[in-house]
Amino acid sequence: MxxxxxxxxxxxxxxxxxxxxxxxxxxxxxxxxxxxxxxxxxxxxxxxxxxxxxxxxxxxxxxxxxxxxxxxxxxxxxxxxxxxxxxxxxxxxxxxxxQALVVTEREAQQPSEPEETPSSLPGPDVDSILAVATRTSLSPATLEAFRSSIEDYWRRDNQHGGEPLRPAIVGQLRHVVELLKEDRPPSIQHGLYGIAAELARLTGWTYFDARQYNQARAYFTEALHLAKEIDDRQFMANVLACMSLQATYQDKPADSLALVTAAQDQARSAIGTTPRVLSMLSMREAFAHATLGSQARTHEAIKEAHRQFERIGQDDPDPAWVSYFDEPKLIVDTGIAHGRLGEAATAEPLIADALRREDHSNQRGRAFHAFWLARTQLDQGKLDQACHTATQALQPASAVASERVSGHLKEFYDQLAPHRQEPVALAFEARLREALPLVSGSTRP
Incomplete structure (x- = not known):
């Protein structure tokens, strides 16, 4: 220019x-x-x-x-x-x-648009003309198709990590935002806002999982604005809970507690908030208190999470986005909250039980939880068990592109520092070095 x-x-x-x-x-x-x-x-x-x-x-x-x-x-x-x-x-x-320095900036690595359009594809101006020419009215079936694609994105995110999916998710988000600019029947417009909010949250989640926190916050904030347009307070609570979890990773426990408290306020002010949603939010509150080191309040929040979970009914109108919060998830999160407090002996059997019952297709979750189990075992001086558990975690860790998984791996490796010359620790390190090229974002020890 x-x-x-x-x-x-x-x-x-x-x-x-x-x-x-x-x-x-x-x-x-x-x-x-x-x-x-x-x-x-x-x-x-x-x-x-x-x-x-x-x-x-x-x-x-x-x-x-x-x-x-x-x-x-x-x-x-x-x-x-x-x-x-x-x-x-x-x-x-x-x-x-x-331009020569752009590649060194982690937050700037994802271009929003390709610099050049392949010659085999029409240019953006032609795309816009064709979109006008082929535009049709939306129906409830169209909204269901959008929702189905979002569920598929979440499933693939659990299996492989969200970073490879992000361009498709952002593209669909922009498409839905464009649709919102036109006049639609109220029910269709309401549905589009909900879909756009979920796509924005999912985009934020992929950035959070990649530890690109500024971008994650921007998209989470957009999701809040979109949900507020239709007064979907349960979903606003969900987004605030995501932001609370991110704050624990950024070592901002006070922010984490403030965000989850706001989430609970939104959920309680909504009509028809289900016990499963309230249980999930109480567990996020437990994480915040545990990160702050408040034992009594962590235990109180855990107790409330279990009390709400016991109230769940078979016909509760749970939002689709909270379906992941099942009994194994409640148990493993309970164990992690105890682990964050340093209560390793309480945490270990809970995490181990949840791992046995957990869906094997959720590679990222299994990797996270196995590393947490290994950490609680190491905290109790069970070096052999801890290294065995961590070795088992390498397979699901290598199957998913997740900077957060890599971070948990590195935390466990750092915990092994006093034991590096023990045979079992040396064996784990050898396996770790074999797996490192497969684990996204890892740094060689």
Whole structure:
């Protein structure tokens, strides 16, 4: 792009202005646009042109009559106004990093679009024309097809990891968001919002599993906004619970507790929240308390999780997204919560029992739980058992592309440091080195 055509950079004094920083953090684009106008001289018509919005839409945003929620619009604003990605909860934008350095940035490795369109495929303009020409009205069957594909994505995510699936998931999310811009019957529109929210959550989950936390948070936030449009408080609780779990991985236990408490508030304010949902949320609360080291509150939350689980009825209208939280999952999460507290003797039999009963197709879950079992065994001085368990975990770990799995593997290896010269530890290390090329994201010990 010639220099004359490049978007004007925002003044450094504006990008460091606390009011601008706060407005971006909250994605309060009414304030952002006003600040850009008054402090950078970029007027609404210019904002509209640079962000590919209509002038009337910009005017409605500034007047507070419209809120911008969708990721594609937020990305256009960041790029058009040259707002650094981190200020809006996005990954580093391509224009922020010299091209030669882009490959070193983990958060920037996933291009949102291919740089070139293969000659055998039509260009994006032709795609848009064809989409208009072939557009048909949506039916309940169409919504069911979307939901079925989401269930299939989750199944494959458990088996293989979500990173290879992400381009397809994001593509479907963008397609559904485009469908939301048209007038539809209320029931169809409501269904589309729910589907878009689930796709955004799933995208966030794939980034979380890859330990790309900023991108995960951005998509989880989009999922919250979409669910709020249809007042689906149970689903909002689900998304907040995902964010709470991420906070435990980021070693932010206070944030984790705040997020899961907000999730429980949403669930309790919803009509028809099921005991299974409340049980799952109580277990996430137990994780947060355990990470904070609060023994009494962890035990109390575990007790509540089991009490709610006992209330589950055969005909409860559980949302599809909570079906994974079955009895083995309750048991293994109970064991992990005790393990986080350092109560290894209590945790070990619970995790071992759940592993015996767990679905063998869930490779990532089996790898996680086997490493947790090995850690509890090692904490009790059972070196032989721990190394045997961890060796068994290498097979499911190598079958799934998951940075989180690799992280658990490394944590266990680090725990072995005092025992590295023991024969059983040396044998595990040899097996580990054999498996490392197959385990996504692992670093050779």
């Amino acid at each position: 010639p220099d004359a055509d490049r978007p004007q950079e925002l003044p450094a004094r504006l990008l460091t202005d606390p009011e601008m920083i706060n407005a971006c953090r909250l994605r309060d684009f009414a304030r952002v646009f006003r600040l850009v106008k008054t402090k950078a001289g970029i007027y609404p018509s210019m904002i509209a042109r640079r962000c590919e919005l209509t002038p009337s839409r910009v005017g409605e945003v500034i007047a507070g009559r419209r809120h911008l929620l969708h990721m594609d619009v937020i990305e256009r604003i960041a790029d058009g106004l040259r707002i650094p990605g981190h200020m809006l909860g996005l990954a580093r934008r391509s224009w922020e990093t010299p």
